[in-house]
Amino acid sequence: MSSVLYDTPGPRAKRRNIVLSVVFVVLLAALLWWVWKTMDEKNQLEWSLWKPFTQSEAWSTYLWPGLANTLKAAALSMVIALPLGAAFGIARMSDHKWVRVPAGVVVEFFRAIPVLLLMLFANEFYVRSTGIPSDERPLYAVVTGLVLYNASVLAEVVRAGILALPKGQTEAAQAIGLRKGQTMTTILLPQAVTAMLPAIVSQLVVIVKDTALGGVMIGFTELLNSRSTLAAFYGNVIPSFVVVAIIFIVLNFALTSFASWLEKRLRRSKRSTGAVLGAEDMEELNPAATGGTFGTGAGGSI
Amino acid sequence: MKLRKVSAAAATALVLTLTATACGGDGDSEGGSGSGGGDKIKIGIKYDQPGLGLKEPGGKFSGFDVDVATYVAKELGYDAGQIEFVETKSADRENALARGDVKMIAATYSITDERKEKVDFAGPYLLAHQDLLIKADSNISKGTDLNGKNLCSVTGSTSAQNVKESIAPKANLKQYSGYSECIAALQSGAVDAVTTDDSILAGFAAQSQYKGKFKLAGLKLSNENYGIGVKKGDTETVNKINTALEKMVKDGAWDKAVQDNFGPANYKNEPAPKTGTIVK
Amino acid sequence: MSIYVTHPEAREIVFDFLSDYNDPSLLGAFWVTIKLTLLSGVGSLIWGTLLAAMRVSPVPLMRGFGTVYVNVVRNVPLTVIILFTSLGLADIFGVTMGSKVFETRDFRLAVLGLAAYTAAFVCEAIRSGINTVPLGQAEAARAIGLNFSQTLRLIVLPQAFRAVIGPLANVLIALTKNTTVAAAIGVAEAALLMKEMIENEAQTVLIGAVFAFGFVVLTLPTGLFLGWLSKRLAVKR
Numbered sequence: 001m002s003s004v005l006y007d008t009p010g011p012r013a014k015r016r017n018i019v020l021s022v023v024f025v026v027l028l029a030a031l032l033w034w035v036w037k038t039m040d041e042k043n044q045l046e047w048s049l050w051k052p053f054t055q056s057e058a059w060s061t062y063l064w065p066g067l068a069n070t071l072k073a074a075a076l077s078m079v080i081a082l083p084l085g086a087a088f089g090i091a092r093m094s095d096h097k098w099v100r101v102p103a104g105v106v107v108e109f110f111r112a113i114p115v116l117l118l119m120l121f122a123n124e125f126y127v128r129s130t131g132i133p134s135d136e137r138p139l140y141a142v143v144t145g146l147v148l149y150n151a152s153v154l155a156e157v158v159r160a161g162i163l164a165l166p167k168g169q170t171e172a173a174q175a176i177g178l179r180k181g182q183t184m185t186t187i188l189l190p191q192a193v194t195a196m197l198p199a200i201v202s203q204l205v206v207i208v209k210d211t212a213l214g215g216v217m218i219g220f221t222e223l224l225n226s227r228s229t230l231a232a233f234y235g236n237v238i239p240s241f242v243v244v245a246i247i248f249i250v251l252n253f254a255l256t257s258f259a260s261w262l263e264k265r266l267r268r269s270k271r272s273t274g275a276v277l278g279a280e281d282m283e284e285l286n287p288a289a290t291g292g293t294f295g296t297g298a299g300g301s302i
Numbered sequence: 303m304k305l306r307k308v309s310a311a312a313a314t315a316l317v318l319t320l321t322a323t324a325c326g327g328d329g330d331s332e333g334g335s336g337s338g339g340g341d342k343i344k345i346g347i348k349y350d351q352p353g354l355g356l357k358e359p360g361g362k363f364s365g366f367d368v369d370v371a372t373y374v375a376k377e378l379g380y381d382a383g384q385i386e387f388v389e390t391k392s393a394d395r396e397n398a399l400a401r402g403d404v405k406m407i408a409a410t411y412s413i414t415d416e417r418k419e420k421v422d423f424a425g426p427y428l429l430a431h432q433d434l435l436i437k438a439d440s441n442i443s444k445g446t447d448l449n450g451k452n453l454c455s456v457t458g459s460t461s462a463q464n465v466k467e468s469i470a471p472k473a474n475l476k477q478y479s480g481y482s483e484c485i486a487a488l489q490s491g492a493v494d495a496v497t498t499d500d501s502i503l504a505g506f507a508a509q510s511q512y513k514g515k516f517k518l519a520g521l522k523l524s525n526e527n528y529g530i531g532v533k534k535g536d537t538e539t540v541n542k543i544n545t546a547l548e549k550m551v552k553d554g555a556w557d558k559a560v561q562d563n564f565g566p567a568n569y570k571n572e573p574a575p576k577t578g579t580i581v582k
Numbered sequence: 583m584s585i586y587v588t589h590p591e592a593r594e595i596v597f598d599f600l601s602d603y604n605d606p607s608l609l610g611a612f613w614v615t616i617k618l619t620l621l622s623g624v625g626s627l628i629w630g631t632l633l634a635a636m637r638v639s640p641v642p643l644m645r646g647f648g649t650v651y652v653n654v655v656r657n658v659p660l661t662v663i664i665l666f667t668s669l670g671l672a673d674i675f676g677v678t679m680g681s682k683v684f685e686t687r688d689f690r691l692a693v694l695g696l697a698a699y700t701a702a703f704v705c706e707a708i709r710s711g712i713n714t715v716p717l718g719q720a721e722a723a724r725a726i727g728l729n730f731s732q733t734l735r736l737i738v739l740p741q742a743f744r745a746v747i748g749p750l751a752n753v754l755i756a757l758t759k760n761t762t763v764a765a766a767i768g769v770a771e772a773a774l775l776m777k778e779m780i781e782n783e784a785q786t787v788l789i790g791a792v793f794a795f796g797f798v799v800l801t802l803p804t805g806l807f808l809g810w811l812s813k814r815l816a817v818k819r
Contacts, residue, residue, distance in 0.1 A: 475685075
């Protein structure tokens with residue numbers, strides 16, 4: 001990889017890099033050894049603590065149902081939040097004040113409230129206004145909370161993406177006689193979504209992680225919640241956290257990998273604006289320039 | 303003006319998401335009607351408290367709360383197969399009853415004046431006390447010993463607040479979001495004691511992986527009257543549950559349940575409380 | 583939500599906040615939230631910038647480390663990371679952050695965890711900020727003989743930062759709300775007080791509404807101010 005920020009490494013730089021790498025690997029090995037030793041001293045490596053994860057019962061009772069709920073809530077939220085976010089993003093750029101202002105208020109409001117509380121209110125709303133059976137209600141409430149928050153964030157991403165497109169795109173569309181709606185749906189939106197894909201994917205990762213908030217108060221049995229039930233039975237708090245963390249990493253890594261594969265397919269021409277980075281990084285268009293978001297998540301236990 | 307349509311669609315989309323579900327399901331939210339038949343009864347319990355309410359591998363439930371709830375349900379005309387246990391987190395108990403998500407809650411639910419304004423209580427069915435769980439070789443013997451010691455309790459719980467306010471304000475209080483985390487900290491030596499209701503602590507101490515490692519200090523730092531919560535105003539159910547609880551004590555099932563669940567921890571339980579008598 | 587505001591019980595509860603809850607008080611708890619936000623915000627800005635520098639650096643090892651760090655940390659729920667600082671770092675590995683007093687120790691651990699997590703997002707924001715700097719800027723810097731670190735420090739980063747104030751504002755808003763996770767390890771901030779009050783008052787939704795309002799008050803002005811700032815400082819091209 002080469003970059004405008006520095007020269008291609010010569011023989012001396014290459015030697016230096018090798019030395020650095022060796023030192024780093026040695027340090028890393030020392031750290032891992034220390035971690036292993038300390039955990040062993042504190043009896044965290046006892047086989048009885050890890051054994052449950054090799055048994056099918058622990059998975060079928062706690063982890064699989066938890067993971068299934070996490071995936072279900074995350075998938076539903078994504079499917080609803082993406083179009084809703086796009087709609088709100090477009091609404092915020094409307095020529096009509098009566099559309100633009102309310103959309104802006106909604107987006108700002110739902111972005112400011114912790115997602116856990118959104119879920120709590122959604123749950124209460126469903127109790128008062130609908131007849132959803134109580135065992136399905138947590139899912140509805142979790143999805144609603146996630147959709148309201150993430151659609152607001154995605155709205156900002158989409159808006160930023162559209163604003164970042166060269167003005168010539170709109171002008172050319174007008175010149176060939178497209179109406180505003182057509183310009184938006186056939187010219188601007190597809191380009192904006194492709195450009196903002198990295199930011200959108202980050203937000204999808206946030207959705208997956210934030211399903212965990214459903215377990216805190218409204219009794220949605222997602223993965224982290226199932227973990228606490230599991231740890232109460234087996235008494236293996238730290239191992240259970242390690243296993244669940246790995247599941248989340250694998251899950252989200254699969255999601256981001258799929259997205260970058262999709263992105264490569266979608267982006268036919270590499271027309272990156274003034275990237276000073278290497279080729280690998282150039283794929284990411286600049287959401288930063290336009291106030292995009294980076295999926296920091298609402299998170300929180302609240 | 304296509305964009306106007308798009309904008310309008312955006313506005314309606316939100317309304318739709320909020321209401322799309324309004325027509326789905328006609329709600330069996332009543333947790334079973336008054337008496338038997340083929341209905342199910344929904345009972346709120348804890349899933350993560352060994353000895354009281356615990357979800358076991360394979361999906362069985364065990365614990366004292368579970369045994370009491372099962373007995374009471376049987377007296378109300380539901381056999382074991384008709385009971386559906388539901389997890390009720392502490393923060394959600396009052397609401398779950400008010401909504402009718404569950405018919406009753408037996409989940410280490412202490413009777414307090416504030417809660418009585420929101421729900422009705424049958425029982426109490428167990429008198430527990432705030433106590434300490436310490437390592438088997440620990441010499442902590444009274445509440446004031448805790449000053450300067452490391453102590454763990456669950457975030458926001460009454461026990462944690464008691465420690466801060468009265469029992470040992472100078473104790474170094476650690477709060478975790480769950481009991482399991484506190485027990486892990488006790489095991490690793492990060493804290494000297496875990497405090498909450500003795501019944502909960504006994505449940506953990508009785509678990510096979512901790513057997514012989516921990517003991518209860520046997521302090522009675524507070525009185526916790528566990529009641530069975532029912533929807534406010536449902537006096538009929540309260541009375542039925544009370545009758546069932548009295549019968550449970552009389553026919554020895556109560557003692558057996560205590561032995562089964564707390565026995566291994568050497569837990570010196572209080573005698574079965576008389577229904578309606580709340581020990582302050 | 584208007585039903586809650588006009589509800590007599592709501593007024594009673596809000597009144598309760600001011601009288602019954604003195605230690606910690608409602609304002610005191612939110613003050614802890616603010617301190618957590620500011621400290622971990624500064625920490626994550628520094629660590630995030632370093633990570634971004636690593637990810638564009640000439641040393642393959644540093645690039646690798648930066649990439650792995652961001653991809654691991656970003657993909658784990660924050661709750662797991664925060665609990666790990668206390669259950670793992672402190673309880674098992676003895677990293678007590680210079681204090682045996684849990685109140686101080688856990689606050690510092692929470693700052694550490696929040697900063698470590700948020701830094702991954704700050705890094706990605708700054709990295710895309712670097713993307714916005716025109717190629718010519720870096721080329722010119724190299725042409726006048728600046729080395730990698732000079733180019734980055736003097737030319738590229740100052741421009742990148744101005745471009746990413748908007749995204750960083752989003753990170754800050756999310757961080758403000760993320761501080762509530764610290765309650766999981768017992769830091770007495772707003773979410774912990776909320777749990778205490780729900781336990782005592784048996785009024786989940788009402789109390790939730792009050793705290794939601796508190797967070798709106800904290801985050802809305804932040805967003806508006808930084809939005810204004812990013813427009814003011816934007817590099818005009």
